[in-house]
Amino acid sequence: MRIGVLTSGGDCAGLNAVIRAVVLRAVRGYGFEVYGIHEATEGLLRRPPAYTALTPRDVHGIYLQGGTILRTTNRGNPFAYPMPDGRVVDRSDEVIEGYRMLELDALIGIGGDGSFAILRRLAQKGGWNLVGIPKTIDNDLGHTESAIGFATAVQVATEALDRLHFTAASHNRVMVLEVMGRDAGHIALAAGLAGGADVILIPEIPYDMDVVCRTIEERRRAGNNFSLVVVAESVKTPSGEISTYRDAHGQIRYRGIGQVIADEIAFRTGAETRVTVLGHVQRGGSPVPLDRVLGAAFGVHAVDLVAQGKFDRMVAWQNRRVVDVPLEEAIRGYRSVDPDDPLVHTARGLGISFGDR
Numbered sequence: 001m002r003i004g005v006l007t008s009g010g011d012c013a014g015l016n017a018v019i020r021a022v023v024l025r026a027v028r029g030y031g032f033e034v035y036g037i038h039e040a041t042e043g044l045l046r047r048p049p050a051y052t053a054l055t056p057r058d059v060h061g062i063y064l065q066g067g068t069i070l071r072t073t074n075r076g077n078p079f080a081y082p083m084p085d086g087r088v089v090d091r092s093d094e095v096i097e098g099y100r101m102l103e104l105d106a107l108i109g110i111g112g113d114g115s116f117a118i119l120r121r122l123a124q125k126g127g128w129n130l131v132g133i134p135k136t137i138d139n140d141l142g143h144t145e146s147a148i149g150f151a152t153a154v155q156v157a158t159e160a161l162d163r164l165h166f167t168a169a170s171h172n173r174v175m176v177l178e179v180m181g182r183d184a185g186h187i188a189l190a191a192g193l194a195g196g197a198d199v200i201l202i203p204e205i206p207y208d209m210d211v212v213c214r215t216i217e218e219r220r221r222a223g224n225n226f227s228l229v230v231v232a233e234s235v236k237t238p239s240g241e242i243s244t245y246r247d248a249h250g251q252i253r254y255r256g257i258g259q260v261i262a263d264e265i266a267f268r269t270g271a272e273t274r275v276t277v278l279g280h281v282q283r284g285g286s287p288v289p290l291d292r293v294l295g296a297a298f299g300v301h302a303v304d305l306v307a308q309g310k311f312d313r314m315v316a317w318q319n320r321r322v323v324d325v326p327l328e329e330a331i332r333g334y335r336s337v338d339p340d341d342p343l344v345h346t347a348r349g350l351g352i353s354f355g356d357r
């Protein structure tokens, strides 16, 4: 058997731990060959296809490295591929041909919902045997309690809050931390809870600026000279707009809500405010132990599925166990923060405000 493995979509910490587990299980456990495809489906578009045959020696010690040794991209959907001359063309047949040229028996795709939707379409069209491994710092994939990269992103955001805490206290300031998460508030919620935030703003819970400012003023009256506010990047402005900008490639990206909230707080309460936008720091660095453990569990289980001939499935983490679910359900089951989530109740129980009451 020859298995392909690729990383697709935005990178995150823990991808190399997954790649290592796939290689060790496939080679040592089953005697399979593993081809690491370069840069998601881009590698299958190249001629000859771009890949590295991976042996246990190639993945020695990589579990602690950030990024992905295979490289990745979150652009270049083969079904609507942007060409250098500005045309958008369907190159899916070329990608499918790349899989055939490498004589792969199965493909393990490490990605998020966007990547899985594309890989699944390719698998259906090209008759590929596909298994998915969930990764996304946003943790918004259905049917898995955690995806690779989320725990490390939360660690980084928590550490940022820990550091902001003391500089905020020294200067009597309100510190606003803008975190990633795309359309979901999981990072903001978990890091805000772990890092002692006073206010957490997430897209799933509409806020009122009066309530946010009242929380800060009440804290001041109670003798707390500083406050920490965590804002998820997709939270809307007080007037209901999404704070974005268009990059040089014409893509719309979230940015700026932290500054908007900080300015509103300063204007309404007179507090001195400062903003930190964490950005891609949340995706880099060495993975925390949980992402390494998940990486190992997911990689081993994915190869076991291949060995059992079980395809079109995604490995998942449920009730402290690695399981597998239909890939289609995982893609369809997008998971944002439930306003009734036990962690939201926990945060409220600590007196953390979501700006809504």
Ligand code: F6P
Binding pocket: 010, 074, 136, 137, 138, 180, 181, 182, 233, 253, 254, 283
């Ligand atoms: O989906 C992961 C993520 O890091 C989001 O949290 C963020 O909005 C986006 O990717 C940033 O994408 P890019 O790497 O293209 O800037």
